[in-house]
Amino acid sequence: GKYGLFNTDPAEIEKLAKEKLSQGGWYYSSCNAGVSWTHLSNRQAFYRHRIVPRMLVDTNLRDTATEIFGHKVSAPIGFAPIGINRIYHPTGELSVAKVAQELNLAYCLSSAGSYSIEDVAKANGSGPRFFQLYQSPDDELCLSMLQRAFDNGFDACMLTTDTWSLGWRHNDVFTGNYAFYHEHGAGDLGLQDPVFQKRLKEAGIDPAKNPKEAGAKWIDENIWHGRAITWEKMKWTMEQWKRISGGRPFCLKGIQSVEDAKKAVELGVDGIVVSNHAGRQVDGGISSLDALEKIVDAVGDKIYIMFDSGVRSAADAFKALAIGAKFVFIGRLWVWGLSIAGEHGVRHVLKSLLAEFDILMEVGGFVKVKDINRGCIDSLPNSSNLIAEHSQI
Numbered sequence: 001g002k003y004g005l006f007n008t009d010p011a012e013i014e015k016l017a018k019e020k021l022s023q024g025g026w027y028y029s030s031c032n033a034g035v036s037w038t039h040l041s042n043r044q045a046f047y048r049h050r051i052v053p054r055m056l057v058d059t060n061l062r063d064t065a066t067e068i069f070g071h072k073v074s075a076p077i078g079f080a081p082i083g084i085n086r087i088y089h090p091t092g093e094l095s096v097a098k099v100a101q102e103l104n105l106a107y108c109l110s111s112a113g114s115y116s117i118e119d120v121a122k123a124n125g126s127g128p129r130f131f132q133l134y135q136s137p138d139d140e141l142c143l144s145m146l147q148r149a150f151d152n153g154f155d156a157c158m159l160t161t162d163t164w165s166l167g168w169r170h171n172d173v174f175t176g177n178y179a180f181y182h183e184h185g186a187g188d189l190g191l192q193d194p195v196f197q198k199r200l201k202e203a204g205i206d207p208a209k210n211p212k213e214a215g216a217k218w219i220d221e222n223i224w225h226g227r228a229i230t231w232e233k234m235k236w237t238m239e240q241w242k243r244i245s246g247g248r249p250f251c252l253k254g255i256q257s258v259e260d261a262k263k264a265v266e267l268g269v270d271g272i273v274v275s276n277h278a279g280r281q282v283d284g285g286i287s288s289l290d291a292l293e294k295i296v297d298a299v300g301d302k303i304y305i306m307f308d309s310g311v312r313s314a315a316d317a318f319k320a321l322a323i324g325a326k327f328v329f330i331g332r333l334w335v336w337g338l339s340i341a342g343e344h345g346v347r348h349v350l351k352s353l354l355a356e357f358d359i360l361m362e363v364g365g366f367v368k369v370k371d372i373n374r375g376c377i378d379s380l381p382n383s384s385n386l387i388a389e390h391s392q393i
């Protein structure tokens with residue numbers, strides 16, 4: 001049928017997802033900050049770097065597998081944390097986590113998830129899985145979430161550093177995002193937290209009678225609370241995670257400057273995700289790939305560097321690896337797969353991406369992930385003013 005073996009060209013996926021989603025769902029998943037210039041610069045940066053294939057290489061024994069924090073995975077490509085997956089499909093995070101395990105890919109659960117930590121962990125089975133934290137200013141609640149993440153086998157904590165409030169996203173503001181999220185069970189991950197349940201009781205809110213009020217309290221006070229977490233506080237969070245988890249990796253997501261990357265190294269953070277939140281936070285910002293290049297040059301040998309923002313193909317992922325990322329996360333591709341056909345849609349999109357990556361290695365003459373380096377790409381100066389229609393995807 002139409003949504004069986006659908007065309008996995010990213011432009012097609014996007015079209016099918018738009019057709020399937022409500023206006024609110026489509027606007028939320030596709031929106032960017034402001035006039036989308038950060039998104040555009042993400043796409044332009046990929047366009048500027050070109051892969052240089054090598055010939056007569058024995059790629060018969062090529063291998064897309066790699067390791068992330070000591071876990072062997074099928075590819076250096078994983079699921080970026082994205083909140084409220086029930087907007088896209090009723091089975092939401094459960095389907096995504098299940099497919100991740102089936103394909104042996106790293107999965108990162110958003111703390112704005114629409115299913116509980118416990119249920120997602122069960123769906124994800126043996127993982128590997130990471131827990132993304134939108135840090136609540138309520139320390140007791142934060143500790144409770146970290147503890148639940150550890151108790152449920154999450155292998156690393158990833159603190160998002162760029163989203164204390166959502167960026168100004170016209171389309172999403174237009175659809176009245178706030179009410180929309182609540183309708184889709186936004187934040188069940190939080191609503192099921194024992195400390196948050198205590199907070200609801202203290203405030204006299206019965207979530208069974210007043211789910212919208214309870215949901216609003218969760219989001220307003222603990223997710224988009226508008227109160228920035230500073231480096232000082234981040235140190236506390238890292239120490240708490242280390243204590244609770246017995247030293248499992250702690251990472252920062254959203255790093256875009258060399259200064260911040262150096263600070264992360266100085267404070268003993270295990271890894272960073274160079275990311276501009278897919279262009280959804282600051283408009284007119286530096287592309288994630290350009291930031292990656294500068295950061296790798298400055299601290300690439302001192303910290304584990306991951307990457308996200310704007311990846312639409314295996315070639316994009318390859319370019320980020322060539323520039324020096326050790327691991328690449330994708331977001332909207334799997335969200336749209338989920339929107340189109342639930343679990344099947346996620347599986348179909350990911351299997352296509354993995355096949356594309358494998359074939360790229362074969363036809364490009366690359367044998368191992370660790371051999372992907374700057375010598376594999378040719379780059380135009382970043383002053384080049386360019387953009388093809390295709391890079392609008």
Ligand code: HOC
Nearest residue numbers: 083084112181186223280
């Ligand atoms: C219910 C809160 O990363 C985005 C997301 C923010 C997730 C918070 C959801 O929209 O970019």
